[in-house]
Amino acid sequence: MRFYFIFPLAACLGISCKNSSETISPAASVAVPAVYSKIYGATSITNDGTYITIKTTGVPDHKSAYFSGTNALYEAFTGKTFGGNNFAKNPNSISTQSYTFKIPLNPQMDPAHKATPLGPIGVALNGVPLFNQYAGPSQPLTNEINSFDQYWGHPQQTGSYHYHVEPLYLTQVKASKSALLGFLLDGFPVYGPEENGQTVQNSSLDAYHGHSHSTTEFPNGIYHYHITSTDPYINGSGFYGSAGTVSQ
Numbered sequence: 001m002r003f004y005f006i007f008p009l010a011a012c013l014g015i016s017c018k019n020s021s022e023t024i025s026p027a028a029s030v031a032v033p034a035v036y037s038k039i040y041g042a043t044s045i046t047n048d049g050t051y052i053t054i055k056t057t058g059v060p061d062h063k064s065a066y067f068s069g070t071n072a073l074y075e076a077f078t079g080k081t082f083g084g085n086n087f088a089k090n091p092n093s094i095s096t097q098s099y100t101f102k103i104p105l106n107p108q109m110d111p112a113h114k115a116t117p118l119g120p121i122g123v124a125l126n127g128v129p130l131f132n133q134y135a136g137p138s139q140p141l142t143n144e145i146n147s148f149d150q151y152w153g154h155p156q157q158t159g160s161y162h163y164h165v166e167p168l169y170l171t172q173v174k175a176s177k178s179a180l181l182g183f184l185l186d187g188f189p190v191y192g193p194e195e196n197g198q199t200v201q202n203s204s205l206d207a208y209h210g211h212s213h214s215t216t217e218f219p220n221g222i223y224h225y226h227i228t229s230t231d232p233y234i235n236g237s238g239f240y241g242s243a244g245t246v247s248q
């Protein structure tokens with residue numbers, strides 16, 4: 001038996017030792033910039049030199065009233081939710097998804113500022129998708145808001161859990177109200193509702209819900225979105241930049 005273990009090693013020493021995965025993998029991989037490692041909920045993050053590809057299950061890493069009762073993360077919720085009304089649970093429950101977000105490595109402003117779609121428009125650090133300010137085509141979130149759980153997310157009929165507003169678990173537990181919280185599909189980062197000790201107001205942001213200046217992660221300055229407590233919450237009138245894609 002020993003022969004079979006030694007032989008590949010000897011072959012390896014004789015020539016430059018190539019990992020077998022190198023010949024199987026079709027695309028060249030490039031180092032992933034450190035900032036994307038903040039997306040701790042990703043199952044994988046790769047860089048092909050043009051796009052950062054982020055795969056996630058979309059399942060939150062925090063408790064929710066929307067897990068099945070047998071899930072360790074199930075926790076009943078009876079309090080007030082976002083907006084101050086009583087929590088009104090929707091009939092859906094959280095299930096595992098298979099998201100592939102492809103976001104530009106080098107985000108670019110797009111003068112077309114295309115409208116955000118319904119469904120995922122970005123990804124939060126915990127791998128949960130970010131949704132826009134609508135419950136349906138141009139329908140505000142009016143009643144949906146009451147179905148946000150203890151961390152201000154909820155699942156839709158497909159079981160896809162998501163945030164339309166501040167991801168409370170990230171701003172209160174994992175990061176902070178002034179931290180980087182995720183990225184939209186155009187590759188521009190999303191920051192929390194506070195900056196320099198002040199609450200960010202919609203009026204200090206542009207039509208797409210962002211502005212440009214240096215941040216901890218981007219000391220040379222970058223356009224970035226801010227989440228605020230009032231509509232449109234995360235994004236305004238479309239993407240600031242050219243959006244990548246998301247599949248599920």
Ligand SMILES: [Zn+2]
Pocket residue numbers: 131144154155156162164
């Ligand atoms: Zn929703």
Ligand SMILES: [Zn+2]
Pocket residue numbers: 191195211213224226
């Ligand atoms: Zn800012």
